[in-house]
Each structure stands twice: as C-alpha cells, then as structure tokens.
Amino acid sequence: MAETMKTLDLETAAAPSLAEIEAAAERLKGRIVETPVTPLTAGVLTPFLPEGAAVLGKLELFQQAGSFKARGALLNLLDFSEDERAHGATAVSAGNHALAVSWAAAQRKVPAKVVMMQSADPVRVAGCKALGAEVVLADDIHGAFAEVDRIVETEGRRFVHPFENPLTVLGTATCGRECALQMPDLDAMVIPVGGGGLIAGMARAIKLLQPQCRIIGVEPTGADSLSRSFAAGSPQSLERVDTIADSLGAPKALPYSFAVARDHVDEVVLIEDAEMLRTMALVYDAMKLALEPAGAAATAAVMGPLRETLAGKRVGVIFCGSTIGEARFAELVAKGRAL
Known part of the structure; x- marks a missing residue:
C-alpha cells in the first residue's frame, strides 16, 4: 500500500493522552451521538450469559452513519x-x-x-x-x-485510513471514554477487532480511566490478524480472510494501531461465524436490535469462549454497528435461529 497519509512516522507515534481524548470528545460534542448504555437483562438472553454477570451494552449502532x-x-x-x-x-x-x-x-x-x-x-x-x-x-x-x-x-x-491513523484511533478513544464514564467499575470490556482501530482507541481510553478493567478483543477465526500479530510480536498479514463479518475482515494489522492495542489489550479470543449468527438472532428476539455480524461479536464471545471466565463479573460489550440490509439481516437471523 502506498503512503497516502500526511507524513507521519506511525511506528513511533504516541498513543493519545487523556487530555487529547478529552479535547477530541469536546470537539465532537453535538456533532456525533453520545450513544446510550443498556443492561442485558432480557430473559431470552439470561440463559446464555455468564452466570451471575452484570453485562452492559454500549449501543454504538445508534451512532451517525450506523457505526462507531x-x-x-x-x-x-x-x-x-x-x-x-x-x-x-x-x-x-x-x-x-x-x-x-x-x-x-x-x-x-x-x-x-x-x-x-x-x-x-x-x-x-x-x-x-x-x-x-x-x-x-x-x-x-x-x-x-x-x-x-x-x-x-x-x-x-x-x-482517510479505516484504522491506521492517529485521528481515527483518537475517535474510537472517545467511544472508550464514554464507556468508562457510563459503565463505572468494569471488570472487563469486550471489543470486536477488524483492523484494530476500534480496540486500540477504546482500550487506551478505558485503561486511562479504569486501569483495573481487563480489555478483551474478539476476532473471527477466519480473520485473526491481531491474534497472529500478538503471537509474532509484530503486525502480520493474512493470506486469506474468511468470515461472515465483513466489517471484521481486515487483511492485515498495521504498526500504529497494533502498537497501541499491544500495550493496552489483555487478551484476544476467537469466535466462529456460527456464534455471531446465533447472537444476532438472540439479541434481535430479546431487544429488537438489528445487528450486523460484527455488531454481535463482543456479545457472542461473552456467551461463548468467555462465559466461564466472566461469571460473576461486571462486563461491558459494544454493539458496534448495524449497517445491514433488511433482506440480508433476515437471512442471517434465520440461520442463527436454526443453530
């Protein structure tokens, strides 16, 4: 990929400071939606969530243009x-x-x-x-x-790069700031991973405001660039991307967002496409939220590989987007209900 950004050494660029995140939030105030948070207490969901956990959802699907x-x-x-x-x-x-x-x-x-x-x-x-x-x-x-x-x-x-850009990461940090202020005393925040811009910014802000909170990333098994990058210690590329969650299908990790994520993310777990489909159906039936697969990823991880780990914990998840056509949504929810 050719250099198409302003001249900037992304290998050495610093993660945003709390003052920079606060200034960005002020600059965005009144221009974007300060999206609400809701507890996941519907009876349809309870049997699938970690036992005794208080799970809170950040409704970023209500953001301008449909996503964070x-x-x-x-x-x-x-x-x-x-x-x-x-x-x-x-x-x-x-x-x-x-x-x-x-x-x-x-x-x-x-x-x-x-x-x-x-x-x-x-x-x-x-x-x-x-x-x-x-x-x-x-x-x-x-x-x-x-x-x-x-x-x-x-x-x-x-x-305007989708994730490898300090301003892009600063934007997602404002979402992390909101989460930290709206959901005090979190034990864990679970965040989906595509290119890494969302988790990098959110993790940075949450760790600055709630340093005790564990940050857990979620990747589809068919698009696991951050997991591979963490294992290798440097940004890695994928030969092939294979996931229903196209919003999480970035083909590579890149230096800046990788470095910020590496310094602030505690763990990354993998989920199957079927887990996202099932969660899309469950959340729609329980809350009437029409999530795209990526928007269901964090909750799918809490219901799946993290279910035992997060039992009894106070947990945040993000419904990061809902830009999906009605026909496609209906098709995927039908598949999810059949699982």
Whole structure:
C-alpha cells in the first residue's frame, strides 16, 4: 500500500493522552451521538450469559452513519486544510468506514470518493451515494487499496485510513471514554477487532480511566490478524480472510494501531461465524436490535469462549454497528435461529 497519509512516522507515534481524548470528545460534542448504555437483562438472553454477570451494552449502532466509525471519520475531516477540503476525501472500506467518511464529508461540505468491494451490501453502497459520495467498486480488498492510491495520486484527495491513523484511533478513544464514564467499575470490556482501530482507541481510553478493567478483543477465526500479530510480536498479514463479518475482515494489522492495542489489550479470543449468527438472532428476539455480524461479536464471545471466565463479573460489550440490509439481516437471523 502506498503512503497516502500526511507524513507521519506511525511506528513511533504516541498513543493519545487523556487530555487529547478529552479535547477530541469536546470537539465532537453535538456533532456525533453520545450513544446510550443498556443492561442485558432480557430473559431470552439470561440463559446464555455468564452466570451471575452484570453485562452492559454500549449501543454504538445508534451512532451517525450506523457505526462507531463516524467518530474517527469526522475527526479526520475536521483536520482537513482548506486546500484538502477543495481536493476532497477518499477512503476504502467494506462499508461502515465508507458510510462514515461519506457522512463526515457531507457535514464538512467536502467532496468524497469512496472505494468499496463489489461484494459490499447494496444498502451500504446506496447509503454512501445518498450522502453525496461517489462510489467506486473494486473486485477485492487488494484492488480497492490500489484504486484508492490511484485516486490520491491523480486527484490529490486526502486518504482517510479505516484504522491506521492517529485521528481515527483518537475517535474510537472517545467511544472508550464514554464507556468508562457510563459503565463505572468494569471488570472487563469486550471489543470486536477488524483492523484494530476500534480496540486500540477504546482500550487506551478505558485503561486511562479504569486501569483495573481487563480489555478483551474478539476476532473471527477466519480473520485473526491481531491474534497472529500478538503471537509474532509484530503486525502480520493474512493470506486469506474468511468470515461472515465483513466489517471484521481486515487483511492485515498495521504498526500504529497494533502498537497501541499491544500495550493496552489483555487478551484476544476467537469466535466462529456460527456464534455471531446465533447472537444476532438472540439479541434481535430479546431487544429488537438489528445487528450486523460484527455488531454481535463482543456479545457472542461473552456467551461463548468467555462465559466461564466472566461469571460473576461486571462486563461491558459494544454493539458496534448495524449497517445491514433488511433482506440480508433476515437471512442471517434465520440461520442463527436454526443453530
């Protein structure tokens, strides 16, 4: 991937300080949604949750553009110079980041051109277009990054990276800050992992405000780049991504987000696609929340590999997004109910 960001040594860039996170939260105030938290107490869910645990859900699916991504996208767009605003923004994404950049660009009256995969949910593509962005479709993730590099080179647009960017991580840190303030005295916070931007920022903020809280990442077995990177001690790439959770299907870990996550994450667990499908169905039946697979990942881990470990604990999970078409959601929930 060519260098398409402002000149910055991401290998040595520092994690955001608490003062920087507070300043970012203030800058975003009134522009993004301070999403609520709700206890997972519905009787349909109770038999599947850790015995005696108090589980709290951060409803980030109610965020602007349908996911946590709006926070980092807007911080990036707020950082554009006048010249950069004139040239426009570009991004590459399976969907959520493209929607967030399209939304943030519309807020800032900046032209946006987003690159998405041919396999992207049509609802996400339509959403970007409705927000005024131009959409370019690529055959796969590698072709998408090549196309976004071409756009930067030929059109002079500023690239907003989906996770490997201090402003993007600072945005997710504002979500972690909210969690720490809304959910005091947590024993553990469980966070899904794609490229690592969400868990890096959230973990940093939560550890600064609740240092005793254990941070646990969740990856699909078919997209385990952070687990492999932790084991190797350096960012690793995947030869193949195979998961129903396209929002968690990043093909590699990268230096900055990896370093911040490495320093603040206590553990990463793996889940199967079937666990996300089952959880999508359970959460919809219990709470009428229409989660995409990635949005169900943290709760799936609490119901699965973490169930015994978290018994009797006070636990936070995040419902990180819900950008999924009605037909696709119905199809996946039906599969989940059959499990």
